[in-house]
Amino acid sequence: MSVVSGNLRAGLPGLGQSDSEWFDGLVQTPNARIERILSHGQVTPQGQWCDQAEDEFVVLIEGAAQLQIEGESQPRQLAAGDWLLLPAHCRHRVVWTDPNQPSLWLALHLRT
Amino acid sequence: MSVVSGNLRAGLPGLGQSDSEWFDGLVQTPNARIERILSHGQVTPQGQWCDQAEDEFVVLIEGAAQLQIEGESQPRQLAAGDWLLLPAHCRHRVVWTDPNQPSLWLALHLRT
Secondary structure, eight states, X not given: OOOEEEETTTTOOXXXXXXXXXXXXXXXXXXXXXXXXXXXXXXXXXXXXXXXXXXXXXXXXXXXXXXXXXXXXXOEEEETTEEEEEOTTOOEEEEEEOTTSOEEEEEEEEOO | OOOEEXXXXXXXXXXXXXXXXXXXXXXXXXXXXXXXXXXXXXXOOTTOOBOOSSEEEEEEEESOEEEEETTOSSOEEEOTTEEEEEOTTOOEEEEEEOTTSOEEEEEEEEOO
């Protein structure tokens, strides 16, 4: 495996260029899949939960978002630099991302 | 495993508060160890190489640094947002970090 590299902000679509969230896989190792995600206003569709078989470490690199974790009374407010480790099968929904600025996430899906 | 969370910039030591690089483990999963590192001017000691048994995905969140990879003719210049996947046993050295601003790294050590 050689050294792969890039910049988290390189080649991002401009605001309004994509109607849906934008996903970009960066690297894959035997135990991890790393991607960046750009949101600008998108949320998890009403009534849906994200329920993943892998642990997910996610960092909001820039922007602003709200993440609802099942069983918690209120969404968590996320600002630049905020990170969470979501254990496998921890159901969660993105209930808000700022429509006025891009929100850039770095997400690591970690085999359990 | 419950949801663990934090902010990458929370509780960082101030410039000059630490003579050495500052390491802070964030989370550990069965296949990953995630930490943040703060440098301000420190480098890998002369003549030493970092040689790790695990893959390392590293992102420079902010700051500026130069990373030498063994066998490459010149150090790589790193700016905010730059990331690399360093395969296990890819020998590397940090040859420069900006002494005038903090350089904040997010490092993921991934079991191979």
